[in-house]
Amino acid sequence: MIFRQLFDPVSSTYTYLLGDSGEALLIDPVYEQVPRDLALLQELGLRLLTTLDTHVHADHVTGAWRLRQRSGSEIALAAIVQADGATRALEHGDRIDFGTRHLTVRATPGHTNGCLTYLLDDQSMAFTGDSLLIRGCGRTDFQQGSAQQLFASVREQILSLPDDCLLYPAHDYRGITVTSVAEERRFNPRLGGDVDVGDFAGYMNNLNLPHPKLMAVAVPANLRCGKPESGSDPAETPDWAPLTLRFSGVWEIEPMALLEHGATFQIVDVREAPEFIDRLGHLPGARLVPLSQLIARVDEFDRERPVVAVCRSGVRSAQASVLLSKAGFDKVANLAGGMLRWKIEGLPLASDSV
Structure with a gap:
């Protein structure tokens, strides 16, 4: 299996490419990075089958629609979101195939009501979006978030996985790329150790964070799967500079x-x-x-x-x-x-x- 972890420095978003037998998936693609992703797919000889968003992001715009325009890929995200332009509405337990491998969908709401975690078939890695970050988690104060729901999601659907399962989040702001179930069970200050739901909810409900700067743009755009309001695909990249x-x-x-x-x-x-x-x-x-x-x-x-x-x-x-x-x-x-x-x-x- 081919695996690549890609990074957008503006939003600190990780995009994940998984490939097998000439077929590929992209998890959490970023609108501005579509030319990079397409170039990598071409170099690796992979055909993009599906883009998967872990949730409706508030800090960047997804590249799902733009990738579909260029490659014909399916657009998949949580059914509860009811996003305009999605071609596959995902539910807990669904399976996404690529080559001889597959991901299984685990519903992990709480950061938003439409959060999903994608688990590789052999349970060696999971893509947790913002539900579980490295030594942290996503906030719970907008987009139908719930601290109680997030606590249950992470404990039941993510930290219940094998100790050596590697966990890949949608973001990290310190340059850390990966963690594991065992690490987060032991060291996550919000969700690990002896923390109970009361501790967690008390912490999360008093963060008092400002809303993400791009939220007013990103959320509406992501409910259209990244399609611009103009409805047109942007021009090809100019050749006078990268x-x-x-x-x-x-x-x-x-x-x-x-x-x-x-x-x-x-x-x-x-x-x-x-x-x-x-x-x-x-x-x-x-x-x-x-x-x-x-x-x-x-x-x-x-x-x-x-x-x-x-x-x-x-x-x-x-x-x-x-x-x-x-x-x-x-x-x-x-x-x-x-x-x-x-x-x-x-x-x-x-x-x-x-």
Whole structure:
């Protein structure tokens, strides 16, 4: 069997590819990572049969619809969700085949009412979504969540599996990739050891967490299986740089890719002047054009050369990318994560000032 664990750095989402005898499944695909997933499937000689979402995510948009448009794959998720565009509604005990192998569906509601865990046929690995994270679990305060229900789901459907069963979550924010039933029974501070349902509910009901930033976009989109409101499949990836298309329609370039490919690009920093020379610094060769002045100054740019917009975190520069595209620029991208990502990755900064 072929197994790959893939990662989306923006949402810290793990996508899992399982393949056998030329057939494959993808668990929790991410909209922006569809080109990556398709390329991997092609390289490995696999035909995608089905995408499986562990639940209706609130922090990213699923790639299920987009993958179906490209490969004809089935879209499977919990029946209770009643998602528009799903081609297979899953119930507890259902079986999903690929090659000579299969997954079994275990209903594990509590984080949301439609959470599922997928168990490999030999019980050597399970994909737990947000029901059980590594030394944690998903929150229970929205999308019909219930602390009592999640406690029962995890104890009865996940921690009842063999000790050596490997558990793969939908997310991890510390870079940890896998755990096991034995580890979580012993070390999970919320659900392991002698914790009872009263302890767990008391903890979960007092987290007082803010809602995920993308929830208002992600949940409605995921109830359409990731289909954009426009109903159209996005354009093919531009060939002038390695870019990733965000669900918002903005193309992004990763910091390292900009460093490697951007020698001839026009880099436009859309922050305000004091930010250009603050502790984050600015990129070599960047031109300062505050977002408020951008449209009035578009004639300063060469329309034949690619333009990469930059700001502190990638939010203002995403808007700049939209404005430049509307102004007729064909080759535009946003720097993913902005100057914050650039500095975290230790990439070179300009030594000059405004």
